[in-house]
Amino acid sequence: MMMKIIGILVSFLVVLSACSSKKDSNELPADWKKYSTANFEISFPKNWKLNEKPQAGVLFNILAPLDTKTDDFRENINYLTQDLSGSPMDLKQFIDLSLKQIQPVIAKGTTVESEQKNGKSGAYQRLRYQFKVTSYTLVVTQYIWVKGNNSHILTFTAEKDALPAYESISEQLLDSFHLKK
Numbered sequence: 001m002m003m004k005i006i007g008i009l010v011s012f013l014v015v016l017s018a019c020s021s022k023k024d025s026n027e028l029p030a031d032w033k034k035y036s037t038a039n040f041e042i043s044f045p046k047n048w049k050l051n052e053k054p055q056a057g058v059l060f061n062i063l064a065p066l067d068t069k070t071d072d073f074r075e076n077i078n079y080l081t082q083d084l085s086g087s088p089m090d091l092k093q094f095i096d097l098s099l100k101q102i103q104p105v106i107a108k109g110t111t112v113e114s115e116q117k118n119g120k121s122g123a124y125q126r127l128r129y130q131f132k133v134t135s136y137t138l139v140v141t142q143y144i145w146v147k148g149n150n151s152h153i154l155t156f157t158a159e160k161d162a163l164p165a166y167e168s169i170s171e172q173l174l175d176s177f178h179l180k181k
Contacts, residue, residue: 028176035060040079040152043176045169054078062173067162073136075158075166077173085149091116094146095125106131120178121145121152130160139163143174152179 032043035050042062044050049063061078089097099112106112106129113128127142137160145152154177156170163170 028172032176035062037180039181040177040179042077042079042154042173042178044077044173064166067165073159073162075156075162075170077154077156077170079152079154079177081153082151083149084146084151088149089146091123091125091144091146094151095127095144098127098144102129108132119143119175122147122179137161141170141174143177145179147179147181 028043029045031046033046033050034041034043036042040059042060044062045064047065049065051061051063053059054061057080059079059081061076064075066072066074084094095114099114102112108131110130113126115126117124117126122145125142125144127144128139130137130139132138139158139160141156143154154174156166156174158166158170
C-alpha cells in the first residue's frame with residue numbers, strides 16, 4: 001500500500017513539473033522576424049516596425065505598435081555604436097563616463113540599476129534608469145558592450161506605466177541581440 005502511495009505521489013510530481021516547466025529562456029516565439037547584418041543580429045515580433053538608419057548615428061530602431069488609439073508613444077528598441085579610437089576605454093571606464101553623462105537627465109529622484117553580465121556577445125553592462133521628458137515618464141534599459149575601439153549600445157525605451165506589459169518582451173528583444181564580430 002505504501003509503495004502505491006509513493007508511486008502516485010511520484011507520478012503526480014512528474015506530471016506537475018511537466019505542466020509547469022518553462023520554455024527555454026533563449027527560445028523566441030516562432031513568428032518573430034530576424035534582422036541580420038554582417039555585424040549583428042536581433043529578433044523581434046512580426047507586428048513591430050523595423051527602421052534601418054532612422055537617424056544619424058542610429059543603425060536601426062524597432063517600434064512597437066501603438067497600444068490604443070489615444071496612445072502617442074511607441075515603445076522601441078534602438079542600436080548605435082560609437083568609435084572610441086580617439087579615447088580608448090574599457091567597459092568599466094565607458095560605463096563610468098555614461099553614468100556621469102546621464103546623471104543630469106535622471107537627477108530628480110530616479111535610481112539607476114547597473115549590473116555587469118555575460119551574454120552571447122561577451123561581457124556587457126545592463127543599465128536601467130527613468131526620467132521625465134515633457135509629459136512622459138520613460139524607463140530606459142540599455143545593454144552596453146565595448147569591443148575593440150567601439151561601444152555598442154542597445155536601448156529599450158518604454159513609458160513607465162506601460163513597462164509591466166513590455167517587461168518580458170523587452171528582455172527577449174534585448175537578449176536576442178548579438179554581435180557577430
